[in-house]
Amino acid sequence: MKHIITKITPLLLTGTLLMTVGCYQRDEIDIEQRDTTPSTDELDIYIQQNFVKPYGVAVRYAYVDRYVDPSKRVTPPDRDNVIPMLKFLQSYWVDPFTQVPNGTTFFKKYVPSEVVFIGSTIYNADGTEILGTADAGARITLSRVNYIDTLDQQWMFLQLGTIYHEFAHVMHQNFKLPPNFQSISPQGYTSSGSWFVLTDEEALQRGFVSPYATSSFNEDFAETVAFILYYPNFYERYYNDEENCATLDCLARNEGRELIRQKYNAILAHYKQYTGVDLLEIRAIVQEKLSE
CATH class of the missing domain: 3.40.390.70 (Collagenase (Catalytic Domain))
Structure with missing residues (x-):
């Protein structure tokens, strides 16, 4: 299970520095120069x-x-x-x-x-x-x-998942979430303190790419973006339905995939509308690098 916690903290408000200017007989003031040598x-x-x-x-x-x-x-x-x-x-x-x-x-x-x-x-x-x-x-x-260790797939996936996840937060912080995103799987969310009790299978059946994605709308958005970009088997695992389902678990996974497809489409359209960037073109570059 991938454990990832993302903390969004507000910027600290910078106080105003008040300077009292007095009158001196000397017009020259010695100011220490800051070293700017490269x-x-x-x-x-x-x-x-x-x-x-x-x-x-x-x-x-x-x-x-x-x-x-x-x-x-x-x-x-x-x-x-x-x-x-x-x-x-x-x-x-x-x-x-x-x-x-x-x-x-x-x-x-x-x-x-x-x-x-x-x-x-x-x-x-x-x-x-x-x-x-x-x-x-x-x-x-x-x-x-x-x-x-760029030869260690686990380390690679953890780092790629993290950097894409965190950069995706920048997206919703500037442009909010897609308009319909919060209504796609509202019953599937957990909380920041209980998401880690879910298995990957349970998360998928709820319509999420990972247990951590269930912790909030924002984390769901960021996790889904990250998985789209770095996860090689994204379509096989999260997008394409299994055929000839004969078990309740299989049917539940396909129901979860339908929800993920809605999130996928909403995310791609959101990026395209507000930034002009096609995430699938980025994915193609990333996947080519991973296959080298």
Whole structure:
């Protein structure tokens, strides 16, 4: 079972700094100048050239406690893992979105301004794991960077599912959910504290691609987008009906697939209407990369 928790936190309101200006006999005021010398660090140069300059995305790889819930214990990524992780994101996230019509415009406008890397896993008290977060469209946080292994399908799918899921949150945060999305499977939702007791089979029969998708409308949207993009057997598992059903379980799965097809169509139309991006073209690029 894929355990993924997404926390949407509001942006902190920045207080206004009030400055009192007095009159002095000296007209000259000595102000310490901030050092603006560009970094000569190879890693910082790579980030500047490949993420900051073209997309305005700052990559945070050094541990800063404000990026993580203070109740969580985490470790930063090993330095040697940062560029390989960035290349992975470039290949499977940046390139697929920017290589399709209207994709570059969409990506540059809505990509979060920060990507934060966490080296370790992040666990909740209930035993579930936080794979990533999307903070009000401004920051995406990814964990498990120290486990990077592009030959490990499980690691690949966890990371792809996370980054596509979190980027999908940016979509509904800017354009809301498709108009009919919340009415497709209203009886199937659970809650943020009970979704993990469901099996994959039970989730499918309810019309969801994963147990976590049942936790809320927004998570359902993000999970479905992620599965459309990265899951190789999406159509076989979630879209196409099984033929010659002879059991109640089979019939229930097909009923769930009908609900997923409605969500699928609503999501594709939503992206196309508001961004001009065809998710299926992105899927085709991702799937070609996964098959190499």
